[in-house]
Amino acid sequence: MSALYRAVLKCYPRWWRDQHGEEALGLLLDSAEARGRADFRDLLNLAAHAARLRLTQAGPPTLVQGIRNRVSVIAVALLAAISSTFLVFGEWAPWDPQSSMEGSPIGNVTTGSIPFLAGLLAALAMVLGRAVSARWLATFSALSALAIMAPPIEQFAHSFGFTRPPGGILAFVILVSALAATGEPVPPRSSSRGLFALLAAGPTIAAMLVLASSLGPEPWFFYRQPDQVSLRIALGILLGTGLIVLATVLLIAGHRTWGTALAVNSAPWLLLFALDPTVRGAGAAPISGLSLLALVVGAALLTGLIVVRTQTFRRSATKSQR
């Protein structure tokens, strides 16, 4: 009977058998013992479940869906920070009496308000537990940021007096929004929603405080001023480095899904190294920003590999002890 059950369990993908194979065999044998015979409906049910898994899931849910959803949760929190910062300092900016973009009919408002507002609403939807809506809003944020850069739409908006934010900012919003739309941004436990609201608010408040402290008495052209551009790039690099360091710590601690999700989310921020004028000017320096970045990413990957290998080794050791 055991051989028959083992043969049916072979219908499952290997990753499922590694997770549940021995346990399922024990269950089937317990069940057969209680009934005094094998139940073929159980075998059919297993075969159908195995077929469905093979068709719909390429890998273990904890490694595929879990990572995607966590990437999405972190990206939505970061999107909230970006969107609210640009909405307050770029689009609204009540302290700036002159329009920061030429000829806008409503204060400083540009077409960038559309993706930024969608990004902020995505974060709100996530905090309220509306994961599907949050995903759609993040998708809309990415698509609308892409659309307002298209020349025909740009010209159309310009005919009404609206300009758009610089392409670099919009491209960055597209990257983060796309990451937010890769999964369903639902916090793993409903009781942790408060914590995730705080996590989403944290980067927003930090960005606001840092940027507000840099405001001077001069009229402030948020989208144009070169000093502010450098400041934003430096802040972005700092955040990206912080994310990759935190990812490394989580990988060392064995939290593979959150660690990987953080590492993925650090990518757009670390790309800012390429735009940093101080990095570009330091070509002859022994350790440039890019090589430092490569070292940090390499260290994170190495740590992750060590953790995965250690866990695999522990699992095999536990199995051989049985």
Added chain:
Amino acid sequence: MSSSEMREPTFLVLAALADGRKHGYAVISEVSALSSGRVTLRPGTLYAALDRLRDEGLVRPAGEEIVDGRLRRYYELTDAGAETLSTEAARLQSNADQALRKLRLRLGPAAGGGVA
């Protein structure tokens, strides 16, 4: 998972784990007992439910043991799982109370009408 989306087998699996950790076959037996034999969980259905509930943070593995050379893995409710089960049970109870109240209203005038 919103409570209105919870299917009966899922509810019964959570209910089976409410009083402590259980292994797979014990969950199947408990679900059958809880539903008075009306719901029979098959192994594939059980593992699909357990995987989903674990991804949602409602259930977690709670140890393993070898009995007669067979691996038994135990599962237990998380705090979030207990909260979800409690909310769903309250919702079902409220619906049942409402239905019974309306049935009593329906039976009341009908009985009165018969006398007149």
